Amino acid sequence: MSEDLLTFFGRFHPLWVHLPIGFLVLAVLMRAYGDWKKSERFSEAISFSLLLGTVSAGIAAILGLLLSQSGGYEGNLLDIHQIGGWATVLSSGLAWWMSQTGQKFSKKVQYTVLGLLLLVLSVTGHYGGSLTHGDDYLTAYAPFGEKTETEARILNSVEEAILYTDVVQPILKNKCSSCHRPGKAKGDLLLDSFESLAKGGENGEVILAGNAEKSELIRRVTLPESHKEFMPAEGKKPLTADEIKWISWWIEKGNADSKLLLTQTEPELIAWAEPRLNLLQTSTQQTSKADTAQLAGLKKLGFRVRVLSHENGALDVVLPEEMAQGKSAELIQSLIPIKDQIHWLSLANTGIADKDLAAIAEFTNLRRLRIENNPITDQGLASLQSLIKLEVLNLNGTPITAAGLSNLRTLKNLQSLYLWNTGISSTDPALNQWEAGKVKVVGDR
Amino acid sequence: MSHHHDAPLRSSNPDLHEIEKKMDRRRFLTRTSLGIGSLALGSLMGMEKIFAGNSLVTPPSPESVLADLGLPHFMPKAKRIIYLFQSGGPSQLDLYDYKPKLVDLHGQELPDSVRDGQRLTGMSADQSSFPMAASAFKFQQYGQSRAWVSELMPKTAEIVDELCFIKSMQTAQINHDPAITFFQTGHQLPGRPSMGAWLSYGLGSDNQNLPAFIVLVSKDAVQDQPLYARLWGNGFLPSQYQGIQFRSGKDPVLYLGNPENYDGKDRREMLDYLKSLNEVQHDTYGDPEIMARIAQYEMAFRMQTSVPEVTDMSKEPDWVYELYGEESRDPGTYAANCLLARKLIEKDVKFVQLYHQGWDQHGNLPGGIRNQCQKTDQATAALIKDLKQRGLLEDTLVVWGGEFGRTVYSQGTLTADNYGRDHHPRSFTKWMCGAGVKPGFIHGETDDFGYNVVKDPVSVHDLQATILHLFGIDHERLTFKHQGRRFRLTDVEGHVVQNILT
DSSP: OHHHHHHHHHHTTTTTTTTHHHHHHHHHHHHHHHHHHOOOOHHHHHEEEEHHHHHHHHHHHHHHHHHHHHHSOOHHHHHHHHHHHHHHHEEEEEEEHHHHHHSSSOOOHHHHHHHHHHHHHHHHHHHHHHHOOOOOTTTTTTTTEEEEOOOOOOOOOGGOOOOIIIIHHHHHHHTTTTTTSSOGGGGGGOOOOHHHHHHOOOBBOOOOTTTTTTTHHHHHHHHHTTTTTTOOTOOOOOHHHHHHHHHHHHTSSSSTTOOOBBSSSSSSHHHHHHHGGSSSOHHHHHHOOOOHHHHHHHHHTEEEESSSSSTOOEEEEEOOOHHHHOOHHHHHTTGGGTTTTEEEETTTTTOOOOOHHHHHOOOOOSSEOOOOSSOOOOOHGGGGOOOOTTOOEOOOOOOGGGGGGGGTTTTOOOEEEOOTSSSTTOOOTTHHHHTTOOEEOOOOO | OSSOSSSSHHOOOHHHHHHOOOOOHHHHHHHHHHHHHHHHHHHHTTTTGGTOOOTTTTTHHHHHHHHTTTOSSOOOOEEEEEEEETTTTHHHHHHHHOOTTTHHHHHHHHHHHHHTTTOTTTTTTTTTOBBBBOOSSOEEEEETTTEEETTTOOOHHHHHGEEEEEEEEOOOOHHHHHHHHHHHSSSSTTSSSHHHHHHHHHHSSSSSSSSSSEEEEESSSSSOOOOOOOGGGGSSSSSGGOOEOSSHHHHOSSSSSOOOTTTTHHHHHHHHHHHHHHHHHHHHHHHHHEEEEEEHHHHHHHHHHHHHTOOOOOTOOHHHHHHHHHHHTTTHHHHHHHHHHHHHHHHTTSSEEEOOOOOOOSSSSHHHHHHHHHHHHHHHHHHHHHHHHHHHHGGGEEEEESSOOEEEEEOOOSSOOOOOOEEEOOOEOOOETTTTTOOEEEEOOETTTTTSSEOOOHHHHHHHHHHHHTTOOOOTTTEEETTTTOOTTTOOOOOOGGBBBB
């Protein structure tokens, strides 16, 4: 028989398997019904049904074997399904033999065998289903299953975003509504709408406009996790520090106003919330995480890449000195597809020059940049103006001068600037205004 | 023997064929009813993760482990850590915890109300009197933070504005072995993974060419209390996560060079074939230690080039040796280890663990501690300065301290210029510095006797939770299932000390 023909027959497996399930379940039901009615009149039908079940299960198992050999199926699920299939054949065969042999078995034994048969059948069926439809097919929409995070409503632009509806509510929905929702409402508290949130629960109001600290909602989520009143309870995923911070902001500074627009709040909050909004044209690219294949590719090129946080997919990328070897310009180009995910970048000792920094100018999400010990001059620094989120900049061992520093004026978030071994003396007056602006400048020893 | 092994392994070797067919009792039981039953139940209840570590499940790759655990859980501040472990229990009363009132109380009996019935060690419990001893050393305030430092640590005094002192450390252990074990593994009994092993398990390695966790033990210390490899062991974690101890000498890792008359050219091929053999074994038995062994062979191969490179001190200019002290020219000393630690950190080694023994001054404390400080003070301060100017303190955490403190009362006779101090777990000082920790900050306070903590106590688990937090790890969610229970570094305790974080 050719392999194609085997596959052809194998593919009847998903159809055929329903046959033994029907026969066997029917047999068990007849048995139960008969015992309930205290009647023996089904016994022959039960035996026949079990025989059909055994034979059809055997055929199903053989077809299944053919199907598995045609490829595309492997792993634990398959192993279990396969063993389960044969176990079904054996247990149904055993049940049939017991039903027709002259020997008398106690009810206990008979029920055990039938129970086992049902169990094996269910397990096998479940794994078969998982193989065909994916392992979360059954649980994905089950009431107890983990659902994927609810998508926020779609917006055309940031201007439309409402702080409560598009930022606060999705957090509450995500973290709280598994218990505080219509149908469950723990503590008589619903968190599915502004009205119900404002109404509070059995212990009264949970938010106090203008006073986050006194708000029960904030108090409960900021308790030590071990506290019995800590929310979310039962080890569910707690709110992150940022989430708490901005909900508090909404209650306190935003006066718990359900209509307040996001753009009427403060820049830091907007910056935090924007990538979390469901914007239409967007920058979904910006927030999407780099996929593992991309990262593996970069590692092959010699980069050290690691995920800084699974919360936001931020990356730390290092180009080691020994891998750069005069290829740094072209290696930097290979980072461009993931430039928005890179928060920390080190190109120290890689021989990059001013023109390479022009490429870095697009890496606007950078928080920490190490470009020390490279032939970078004042001109190159001009490219860094766009990196407004930069917090740490290491320019040690570069031939820059105090004049070049004026290029960095735009870096409002800068906290540390390293200028050791540069053309800038640590007593240079140009540094005074930096230090006055609370930037830590580390110069010569 | 042929140098080409293109044929698929499984069919090529009859011995392996036999092994593959073998089914022992354990395999039979796992493969049949028990296995199916429990797996089915687990799957139905959506608890597949419980079976991580079950031999039926192929051990996942380190990256996928991290992704599964969602590590790091949030944005980290620290990328690497240097832990300067001062083994033996340095006397906080003679270094950082200045207690001026003791001068007047010198020689007086420790009030019972202060000791409060605390159990002492067998070494001083039967003393007929417990005379309090003021420090023989002068203290002075330094820097903008006005931190008190004794004259024993003149160089550290220069950098206090970088340091975050925790004066309220507490431990549950009163003897060296359990106390160090507690600090390094989160439990006083041996067998748990060390903090470095947890970090390298939880975060992987940044530089594939060097171990993520390297241990350096000073050769120039008084070796009064022993150290054991289990303090940097992997416990029940796969063994590739254990710390690698570099030898204290010219050749930090032995046998990295090729033997005589062997050019090493076919080593890659040899290792590849060995790896494929090991993989067949792993497929057969599912023992995760086989994967660990493969990883270790590969690491050793890469270390043949990376270790000589990173330990090459010839390119360090003279001013560096002047900064760290002349002893730093002698490999294996504390000073040289501090310098090497900086070099390893530059190569993105995640965890460098230094040990310096000899702080166990039960008697003759003034002389002993002076000697200890002379060996360590300059290099410790130099390391901080060096890391700072290079910008490495931004993402490197440095921790200094021992396993417990020392008593205010003198062990043995108190004389005009001599005293000893016994182990004291109730209060002692540690400092942290760098990534994400407040510089020039003092956390916690002890009473006038330096005996009890009166403000903001920090437990060993709190410190561990805080260190993990700085690495972006929620200490309650970095767990490993072993013998039916999920374990974590902080056991069932630990709170992040938010107050010391920037």
